[in-house]
Amino acid sequence: MAGENQEVQVFGFRLGPYSLRVELALKLKGVVYKHIDEDLLNKKSDLLVKYNPVYKKVPVLVHHGKPISESLVILEYIEETWTQNYTILPKDPYQRALARFWAKYIDEKVVPAVQKVARSQEDEREKSIEDAQAALEPLEEELKNKLFFGGDTIGFVDIAGLVLARWIPATEEAVGFELLSAHKFPNLTKWSQDFVNHSVAKEVLPEKDVLVAFLKNVVFSTKN
Missing domain, CATH: 1.20.1050.10 (Glutathione S-transferase Yfyf (Class Pi); Chain A, domain 2)
Incomplete structure (x- = not known):
């Protein structure tokens, strides 16, 4: 649904493979999202720490204000949330x-x-x-x-x-x-x-x- 594409944010790092897993999955699904770049070499943002207080690291997917962390977990969330157009995980x-x-x-x-x-x-x-x-x-x-x-x-x-x-x-x-x-x-x-x-x-x-x-x-x- 078009409305489901709203309010999708990815807190990530442009040269980080785990962040890019999330972005690739969203691209394959055709989901519009906003990338928020984290400067991991310096101070982590307050929002990143807020959204991922346990590990305090990227990637974090925020969908309608709800954060999900850990790249493989996020991939499964993406698959289960946006079921149209493209399939990431096998049906069997x-x-x-x-x-x-x-x-x-x-x-x-x-x-x-x-x-x-x-x-x-x-x-x-x-x-x-x-x-x-x-x-x-x-x-x-x-x-x-x-x-x-x-x-x-x-x-x-x-x-x-x-x-x-x-x-x-x-x-x-x-x-x-x-x-x-x-x-x-x-x-x-x-x-x-x-x-x-x-x-x-x-x-x-x-x-x-x-x-x-x-x-x-x-x-x-x-x-x-």
């Missing part, structure tokens, strides 16, 4: 459960493993890369020959995985290592290319060079 209960499983796997297994590689010392990096690649292998197998994890269209796991599609290549370049090679991960490599070139994803994802500069100069700076 078993397939929905599998989608939730893989999204959680990305957050709990893959992301920490990649972060460990990026922050590891040179003498530890080879082992960290092996561990991260081991974490990626189940996703490579799950993807098989599908265009997206969601099949022919971007779905729940793909949205969760945007951190892999854009942030892994940018982190590789910023820090100087190779993790997601086309030789070792042909399915994930093709998926990541198709994902970042998707017309709606391109509206949301930051340019790679901008992200590389941010990661190099801020996130993984030797001054930190």
Whole structure:
């Protein structure tokens, strides 16, 4: 309904993958929203702390004044609230459960493993890369020959995985290592290319060079 599109706000960070999960889902659904950028490098806004007093972090979706936090929780709320036009989660209960499983796997297994590689010392990096690649292998197998994890269209796991599609290549370049090679991960490599070139994803994802500069100069700076 058109009225349901009113009063949707996203408190987020333009270079943050978890915030952009929410924005991508809203874009795919055709939901009009207002982005409120949080300066996470300095003081968090009073509104962010008010709307997310437990974690005090982005993203937060505010719909008709009611806040929802945590990106995967927000994605499910979006799916259940705006049911028209586009489907993020499968209708089949078993397939929905599998989608939730893989999204959680990305957050709990893959992301920490990649972060460990990026922050590891040179003498530890080879082992960290092996561990991260081991974490990626189940996703490579799950993807098989599908265009997206969601099949022919971007779905729940793909949205969760945007951190892999854009942030892994940018982190590789910023820090100087190779993790997601086309030789070792042909399915994930093709998926990541198709994902970042998707017309709606391109509206949301930051340019790679901008992200590389941010990661190099801020996130993984030797001054930190």
